[in-house]
Amino acid sequence: MTAFDLFLQQAINGLSLGAMYSLLALGFTLVYGIMELINFSHFNVFMVGCMIAMVTLKLFGLNGQDTILTGLPLIGVMLVGFFVTMTLCGGIGVFIERLLLRPLRAVKGPAPMITTIGVSYVLFNIILLTIGGDSKNFPNPLPPIAFNIGGAVLRLREILIWIIAVLLMGGLTYFVQYTKLGKAIRATAQDQEAARMMGIEVDRVIMSAFFIGSALAGASGMIFGLYYNLAKVDIGFGAGLRAFTAAVLGGIGNVPGAMLGGVLIGLIESSSGQFLGSAWSDVVIFSILVLVLVLKPAGLLGRLAPNKS
Template sequence: MTETGVLLQQVVNGLSLGAMYALLAIGFTLVYGILELINFAHFNVFMVASFIGMWALQLLGISGQSRVLTGLALAGSLGFAFVVTMAAAGVIGVVIERVSLRPLRGVGGTAGMITTIGVSYILFNVILLTVGAGSENYPNPLPVHRWQLGQVVVELKEVLIWAVSLILMAGLHIFVSRTRLGKAMRATAQDAEAARMMGVDVDRVVVTAFFLGSALAGAAALIFGLYYNYTSFIIGYTAGLRALTAAVLGGIGSIPGAMVGGLLIGLIETLGGQLIAVRWTDVIIFSILVLVLVFVPAGLFGRAAPTKS
């Protein structure tokens, strides 16, 4: 492989990684846009969802690397797994909101954020104490296909990630821009008080944001499991932190910002690892984040200046 070939291959790697971060980052951004709350529970909603996706596939008799499906059987079982995982993750998100965050609505400061840290700890330990700390051999019904495009190898799995991410993001875009509820969400994100006065049911909007964000985290979790054939109780932290960084980099509260931020973080991670060293990945990511925030305090796509006003 030539130097350019390697870099292109790292770009392919980065785009796959970035697509997952983007899906996860949207969850942070949706909730932040409406409640101005950084939802640390999202880290481990993602983790729990990866297990739910695994159990859904196992329910269909697909476990480990043993069964490879094609055609309709593949589409059907993946469809089932996506629906179950996204719905379950969405419900978990809604339950978290109802039980631990709604009573805190209107309480200023850091109370909400600290609560979500607590919820995150609870989810983490529930999985640790029930499932255990081992690594899971994630079901993999996908056939292996590779395409050699010049010096770059693209795998079927990667194409699947991009396709699913694009479909979900397009769906979200249509939902937010076309539907009544989606418009209400945007209005609430702009100005919650005005939206409330105009008759927007803010509670419903908040629940929707949590459901959608968590469902997208569910999709990201299933993609994650299928791509790496792996899950474990620890996956929430690093993935969540990267996605949160992506959301902030893009301008937290902005949906396009989360998408672009996710892809950027994915690319920074792979290209940084290639050109510098993997051991410095986090240092590179956070240095870039600080630099961006110093010069563009609202993030790349942020709306408001991030100083209190």
């Protein structure tokens, strides 16, 4: 492989990882933008999403990489898989918000954040106790089609991941920009009190942000499974930290920022894995997080929500 091929290959890998992180980062950014809360349960909603997707695909009789689907069945299975995963994860998000966070709405200090840490723990351990801690084989029915671009390889699953990510992010952008609820979300992020006085049901806005964010985390979890062909109980931490870094890098509270940050983090991870060894990629990502927070806390695209300090 030439240096250019190597670069191209890492760009392809990085874009796929980036798509995954972007979707996950959106959940952090939506919730933070509205409530100024770092939602630690998001880490493991992602992991649960990966598990739900695995179980759903297995229910279709898919197992490992044995069964290859093409054409309509493939599209159908993928659609159903994403739909089920996203709906269930969104439901989990709503459940967390409605039952555990809403009672703490008026409480100042770290209580809501500590609650989300507790939720994250509970989700992790429920999966650990029911599905187990070992690495599971994630069903992947995609035909092994690959294109050679110079020395780099572009596989079908990467194309699929990109398409899904673009569709979801495009849909979200449309939703936030042009729908009534989307406008309500943006208004609430700017000023909760004013939004409430203008007749916006803030509770409903927060709940929908949790639903959307968690659903996107579910999609991201399924993409993780398709990309790595595995599902494991401890994947939430690394992916979550990267996605959070992505959200901060793009400017937390900022929807396009989360998308941009995710792609950048994906590219950084794939290239640092190439040049430093994957054992150090956590260190690199974490250093970026600290550097951005210290040097440019508003991120690349700036905060959407005003700084309420």
